[in-house]
Amino acid sequence: MMKKLLVLVMALGMFGISQAQEFDVGIKAGVNFSQFQDAKNFDSDSRTGLLAGAFVGVKFSDRFAIQPEILYSQQGGDSDFGDYHIDYVNVPVIFKFYLISDVLNVQAGPQFGFVANDDFPEFEAIEEQVEAESFDISAAVGAGLDLPFGLRVDARYNFGFTETIENTDAKNGVFSLALGYSFL
Known part of the structure; x- marks a missing residue:
């Protein structure tokens, strides 16, 4: 599954580069506030974690861009039963629509996550x-x-959209704030 996703992202990237008006590459880092949603049998509180990674931006017009990223993301939640720490390598494919010139944009897109580490200390x-x-x-x-x-x-x-911990119906809900720097 990971290989197919990587090939798809690379193919989209190559197509995007060939059609692009602008192209940029950068790094980003920030903070996550994650919590489990729809969990049966337990309530969870927020876990604060870090995120860091890189992005490639491809701008097709004055208003539209696509930005695939690869991010290391600390997620999970804390509950009465104990803490759930799940770290992911996330691959979001973000579509950006610019509202005000080249400055303000709204973003949406799918994200694919692969567990890098799961730690349930309690x-x-x-x-x-x-x-x-x-x-x-x-x-x-x-x-x-x-x-x-x-x-x-x-x-x-x-x-x-997918169950995070087996047999719990818990799904990730993550609010993130990030600061990035584009090299190009």
């Missing part, structure tokens, strides 16, 4: 029974500012 006695799903599909919506000198600011919310 569940050591039953660790084999508490498993994170290895793959996560979500949708991202948000807004961003493309500022002078290559600076970028993004605020997004990711709605999880």
Whole structure:
């Protein structure tokens, strides 16, 4: 599955580059506020984590761009039963629509997540029974500012579609704030 997704992202990237008016590459880092949504059998509080990674932006017109990213993202939640720390390598494919010139944009797109680390510190006695799903599909919506000198600011919310922890119906809900820098 990972190989097929990587090939798809690369193919979209190559097509986008060939059609692009503008092209940029950059890095970004920020903070996540994550919580499990729709969980049965437990309530969870927010977990604060970091996100960091890189992006490639391809602008097709004055109003429309696509921005694939690869991000390391600390997510999860805290509950009465214990803390759930699940770290992902996320691959969002963000479509950007510019509202005001080249500055203010709204964003939306799919996100594909691969578990890099799952840690359930309070569940050591039953660790084999508490498993994170290895793959996560979500949708991202948000807004961003493309500022002078290559600076970028993004605020997004990711709605999880897939179960995060086996047999819980829990889905990721993640609000993130990130600061980026474009090299081109």
